[in-house]
Amino acid sequence: MASYCRPRTVSEVLTALAGAEGHGRILVGGTDLLVHLRKDPFAPTVIVDIKSVSDFPPAVEIGDDVVRFGPTARMAEISSDPFIADHLPALCASARVVGSIAIRNRATLIGNICNGSPAADTAPALLVYGSSVTVTGPGGERTMPLVDFFVGPGQTRCGPDEIVIRVDVPIPDRGHRSAFQRLTRRRGVDLATVSVAAGVDADGGIVLGLGCVGPTPLLTDASPPVDLNDPDAIEGAVEELVSIATPISDVRAARDYREAMVRVLAVRAVQAAAAPLEGMSS
Amino acid sequence: MPDENQGPSSNGQIAGPNRVVGQRVHRYGGVDRVTGAQRYLSDITFTDAAHVAFATVPVGCAAIDAIDTSPAVAMPGVIAVVHADDLPQPVARFGISHKDRPVIATKAVNYHGEPVVAVVAETEDEARAAANAVVIHYTELTGVYGLDAALAGDARLVQDPSVRPGDDLNSTNVLEQVEYAWGDADSEGASSHTIIEDTYMFPMVTHFPIEPGGIVAVPTDDGGIEVYSPVQHPYLLQRTIAEVWSIPLSRVRVIAPDPGGGFGGKQTPRYEPLIAFLALKTGRTCRLVLSLEEAFQMMRRSGCRIHARTGFTEAGELTFHEMQVDFVVGAYADVAPRVMTKGSYVGAGPYRIPRVSINARAVLTNTVPSCAFRGFGAPQVGWATESQLDAGARALGLDSLEMRRRNLVQHDEAFIRGDYEARADGRWHESLEKAAELIGWHEPTPSGRGRGISVGIKPGATTGLSQSMVRLLYDGSAMAYAGTSDMGQGARTLWKQILADELGVDLDLITIISGDTNAVPFDLQTSASRSTVFMGNAVLAACEDIRDRVLELYAEATETAQSELSHAPGQLVTPSGAISLVEAAQTALGGLRGEFVGQGTSRLWGTKGHPLGGDASFYEFNATAIEVEVDRVTGEILLTKHVTVGDVGTEINPLQVVSQDEGAAIMGLGHSLMEQMLFDEHGQILNLGAIDYRIPTFNDVALEMQTASVENHDGPGPYGCKGISEGALLCTAGAVGAAVADAIGTPVRDLPITAERVWRTIRDANCDSPD
Amino acid sequence: MTDSPVRPTSEVPVALELNGEHVRATIPAHRTLLDMLRDDLGLCGTKRCCAEGECGACSVLLDGELVNSCLVLGAEADGGALLTIEGVSMDGVTDLQEEFLAAGAVQCGVCIPGQVMAAEQLLQTNPNASRNEIRDAMSGNLCRCASYQRIVEAIQNAAAGRRTDA
Missing domain, CATH: 3.10.20.30 (Beta-grasp domain)
Structure with a gap:
């Protein structure tokens, strides 16, 4: 049977996880955890509810160079924060399409990435901004680029006795622009079939974050500078970048459709990012 | 002619000086539904109830080798662990047309989700935990999960021939087949200018009621049983329980709480005989509340493959229409053979066609047994026929509205010919023209968009029996007893309106009793949009019966000759003028008080030899027009306009007509655009649950949507009404498909028309094109 | 605790x-x-x-x-x-619930309590929501009877009523 505890400090969280002997599951929003619990309600899961922890970083902390998200940063706050909308528009747009309002009132950014799903909506944008993840555990604290955090479907570099305590997102230069594009099976609330975040720097260099087209969310290399007024140039650059995609067929789409769509969405995301002041269009 | 075929109060005459029929009366039971006070099955408290959970195997076809219940029996709270060997042998089978469904899986599993073991325990958690602990040893068999596999010469039989003794087809997976044909095959060649031949697919979809459902069985002291189930047909369930367990009908009480969505999925008994057995065996109240996933494994619409060949003159007149229609019915018959015969009966549509040949089969597969689902086979077959008309129009360069104008039958003209012909019972061109007008058919289509218009038809009930009782109480309040299940269509609101007008009683003073076989007289079923017509007429007759009785007793009490009295809706007309029926009733009843009890029966006899058992009492006819914008790169479809027009006869409650029409139309978008049950090679449902089985949301409704009715007061129900609950779903797919084809220049022939399918269609068309 | x-x-x-x-x-x-x-x-x-x-x-x-x-x-x-x-619903049917009934939004009714909760939250957070905003905000609440048009109308009418009362 499952059991439940509610630690008040990070150190108590680690104690609880250590005591759980691999059965510990961290609970914040619960929007993924409870779906799993429902499927296996009688496993000896130790639910570690961290919403009462007092020494976490604040949910959202806007610094000079970085926006720092703590474990309790929820999609609702992220998608409605004017600073994030202005400086991290692809992240804002992706947080806004996570589930329904009721889901966004609970689901957290860190929960979204810790689930390790290739379809995590916010992952492509976080990757494009060069985010880093800080994990703490019995062995101390370590920080790594988000791209290294993802290992495979459902797998991350956060061990069973560890916890992600923050995600740092560097605030891009003013010349940097970004946008998010997503394809779903219906117009109402849905999981992504393919998602793409695009970042374009002042020189026209493009970087893409890709969702649902590999075992993890993917980050492309940066392209050489591209003439953003030249659709063919954008298409050419995108074609190169998305070659890292290795989609599979599943209930949401077939491989070849995903292969085609990741290109389409990438071009559209780059164009949306490059369009003056329209990266925010909903 | 049809005008003579109406209900007792007929001729389009609206009753009563204070008429509420025709008004937007709020839904009966609506307040409880908005406040959360409505008690659906799972909301009802039973003292000392034990809980039931099932154990299943994760494949669609298996032999059960052995079952080890010992780990479950030892678990806390467990009362009983039951499988086929624990039931009276041979394990009873039941069903309407075919008694093929066993009470519990017996030696074999025939579809993913079929219960193999039932656990009864003190709590829901204990029941589930114990069900998880049961070990079922099974051998997976090569199941047949699709039409080709099922129809292959060496196909494994889904049902052992012994289940269908004496059936010529029992060595095949064809459960039933039917043929409809008329006209002279030799005449077509000369007259056909263009012939279109293609194959169309309609997906398996599931009802997805927001109340998944459940069953509670309570053993009674007299050896009988009370079964609570949110069924559409309480009397069918009562009969089934009585027959399976040899209990007299008088000791089987079925209580049917309002279904939280039915759509056809809650008509027939499935697990009720098993839960009743568990209750009788343990002597405990046994409660099963289904998950949504379990509901998926209990109800679905039959998928369908239709091969069609259709001829047209140069002017676009239909010359012939041939169809091979194969319904994927699943592991047990349920009502699928009827879905097949009834759906394909109208397979050629409401058109004037000199020659028609339709061959239809109900094909068994190792999948969830299919059942009734709004539209009942007509949407599947209609998808192909409507698409064929559009393909013909494109080939001939003809407008698709014009194509329908030229072929749609006129009022009283036969659209089904042969021995048992059927004639149009409505002025269907009016609906077609209204739909065209509402969508602005004659205005140019905005760039990047496409438009489609389509019509659909479905036969209403072909036999029926509804009985009702109405009581007019001394204080001027009234009660109606009517067995119709109110699953959202708002039947009780209509009975209230009828009583209010016919008896002259305030709406607020009327109570409707339903859903209890111990209290309410017999009603055959709530299906086929029949209730407003059948039960409506029974309620109307019961009201007239009361007026007769008031007149008789009033005559006696006031020593007036009966010949000097007459009655009208809500009134008794006396020599000194009209008085209210309630006042007359009070005078008649006098100091002893008492009440008046009226009875009404509405019966439709079948026609011997008719392929449907009889002529349909009415046809639901609908015209739908849709406009879409298609993203040609991703294949995504945006619905910009959606209009639908129904031939309703008379709107008894315009508010409920709009709700039902919009609801049916939007539900139709589901199988048109996104819904489909997907199976893997083991027969497991891949998208089992709400996360990957998509149904329309608020955002999936068209940007502009409008429903409308044509009212000619030409139906057989009260005040000239017809049934209406399915019409707006019948041709949604045809209209969507035509609109998409108009937008992208190529038709998509398989439903649902997902973005991916549109993309694939465009890509393949580009590959095929010469440039 | x-x-x-x-x-x-x-x-x-x-x-x-x-x-x-x-x-x-x-x-x-x-x-x-x-x-x-x-x-x-x-x-x-x-x-x-x-x-x-x-x-x-x-x-x-x-x-x-x-x-x-x-x-x-x-x-x-x-x-x-x-x-x-x-x-x-403690003090009886609210204006919003009354609008649900008047708009014909209630069919089988199982989804309705959830719809009312979501609509109530929407009216509080965005009292002037447009039709599209209402559709978007309500998309997490499924209705298989598909009373969607009716519910949108009910929310719009309730919002209008509250603006008049304010």
């Missing part, structure tokens, strides 16, 4: 404010707020359908925010303030 913050318990005592009243209960760790409301506290107005956050039938307001009670543990409600459909 659990007695020790790091010692997990399988039965969790909770104390919360439910529709304005203080309530105490003990709930198994894996049981959801939805389970607790329906099975332990006897409040069945909150409905169960998908039980995985897709349908919205179990919508409630927890600390003033719309949540799916199937995705919240009963244990998590400890110390919270919860408003359910029973609380909304």
Whole structure:
């Protein structure tokens, strides 16, 4: 049977996880955890509810160079924060399409990435901004680029006795622009079939974050500078970048459709990012 | 002619000086539904109830080798662990047309989700935990999960021939087949200018009621049983329980709480005989509340493959229409053979066609047994026929509205010919023209968009029996007893309106009793949009019966000759003028008080030899027009306009007509655009649950949507009404498909028309094109 | 509260404010707020359908925010303030509920309590919502009778009524 505890400090969280002997599951929003619990309600899961922890970083902390998200940063706050909308528009747009309002009132950014799903909506944008993840555990604290955090479907570099305590997102230069594009099976609330975040720097260099087209969310290399007024140039650059995609067929789409769509969405995301002041269009 | 075929109060005459029929009366039971006070099955408290959970195997076809219940029996709270060997042998089978469904899986599993073991325990958690602990040893068999596999010469039989003794087809997976044909095959060649031949697919979809459902069985002291189930047909369930367990009908009480969505999925008994057995065996109240996933494994619409060949003159007149229609019915018959015969009966549509040949089969597969689902086979077959008309129009360069104008039958003209012909019972061109007008058919289509218009038809009930009782109480309040299940269509609101007008009683003073076989007289079923017509007429007759009785007793009490009295809706007309029926009733009843009890029966006899058992009492006819914008790169479809027009006869409650029409139309978008049950090679449902089985949301409704009715007061129900609950779903797919084809220049022939399918269609068309 | 913050318990005592009243209960760790409301506290107005956050039938307001009670543990409600459909309806049918009835939004009715909760939250957070904003905001609440058009109309009418009253 499952059991439940509610630690008040990070150190108590680690104690609880250590005591759980691999059965510990961290609970914040619960929007993924409870779906799993429902499927296996009688496993000896130790639910570690961290919403009462007092020494976490604040949910959202806007610094000079970085926006720092703590474990309790929820999609609702992220998608409605004017600073994030202005400086991290692809992240804002992706947080806004996570589930329904009721889901966004609970689901957290860190929960979204810790689930390790290739379809995590916010992952492509976080990757494009060069985010880093800080994990703490019995062995101390370590920080790594988000791209290294993802290992495979459902797998991350956060061990069973560890916890992600923050995600740092560097605030891009003013010349940097970004946008998010997503394809779903219906117009109402849905999981992504393919998602793409695009970042374009002042020189026209493009970087893409890709969702649902590999075992993890993917980050492309940066392209050489591209003439953003030249659709063919954008298409050419995108074609190169998305070659890292290795989609599979599943209930949401077939491989070849995903292969085609990741290109389409990438071009559209780059164009949306490059369009003056329209990266925010909903 | 049809005008003579109406209900007792007929001729389009609206009753009563204070008429509420025709008004937007709020839904009966609506307040409880908005406040959360409505008690659906799972909301009802039973003292000392034990809980039931099932154990299943994760494949669609298996032999059960052995079952080890010992780990479950030892678990806390467990009362009983039951499988086929624990039931009276041979394990009873039941069903309407075919008694093929066993009470519990017996030696074999025939579809993913079929219960193999039932656990009864003190709590829901204990029941589930114990069900998880049961070990079922099974051998997976090569199941047949699709039409080709099922129809292959060496196909494994889904049902052992012994289940269908004496059936010529029992060595095949064809459960039933039917043929409809008329006209002279030799005449077509000369007259056909263009012939279109293609194959169309309609997906398996599931009802997805927001109340998944459940069953509670309570053993009674007299050896009988009370079964609570949110069924559409309480009397069918009562009969089934009585027959399976040899209990007299008088000791089987079925209580049917309002279904939280039915759509056809809650008509027939499935697990009720098993839960009743568990209750009788343990002597405990046994409660099963289904998950949504379990509901998926209990109800679905039959998928369908239709091969069609259709001829047209140069002017676009239909010359012939041939169809091979194969319904994927699943592991047990349920009502699928009827879905097949009834759906394909109208397979050629409401058109004037000199020659028609339709061959239809109900094909068994190792999948969830299919059942009734709004539209009942007509949407599947209609998808192909409507698409064929559009393909013909494109080939001939003809407008698709014009194509329908030229072929749609006129009022009283036969659209089904042969021995048992059927004639149009409505002025269907009016609906077609209204739909065209509402969508602005004659205005140019905005760039990047496409438009489609389509019509659909479905036969209403072909036999029926509804009985009702109405009581007019001394204080001027009234009660109606009517067995119709109110699953959202708002039947009780209509009975209230009828009583209010016919008896002259305030709406607020009327109570409707339903859903209890111990209290309410017999009603055959709530299906086929029949209730407003059948039960409506029974309620109307019961009201007239009361007026007769008031007149008789009033005559006696006031020593007036009966010949000097007459009655009208809500009134008794006396020599000194009209008085209210309630006042007359009070005078008649006098100091002893008492009440008046009226009875009404509405019966439709079948026609011997008719392929449907009889002529349909009415046809639901609908015209739908849709406009879409298609993203040609991703294949995504945006619905910009959606209009639908129904031939309703008379709107008894315009508010409920709009709700039902919009609801049916939007539900139709589901199988048109996104819904489909997907199976893997083991027969497991891949998208089992709400996360990957998509149904329309608020955002999936068209940007502009409008429903409308044509009212000619030409139906057989009260005040000239017809049934209406399915019409707006019948041709949604045809209209969507035509609109998409108009937008992208190529038709998509398989439903649902997902973005991916549109993309694939465009890509393949580009590959095929010469440039 | 659990007695020790790091010692997990399988039965969790909770104390919360439910529709304005203080309530105490003990709930198994894996049981959801939805389970607790329906099975332990006897409040069945909150409905169960998908039980995985897709349908919205179990919508409630927890600390003033719309949540799916199937995705919240009963244990998590400890110390919270919860408003359910029973609380909304405590003083009779609200203006919003009346508009649901008048618009013909109520058919089978199982989704309606959740729709009312989501609509109530929307009216509070965005009283001037456009038709498209209403559709978007309500997309987490499924209605298989597909009363969507009717519900949008009901919300628009309720919003208009509140603006007039204000």
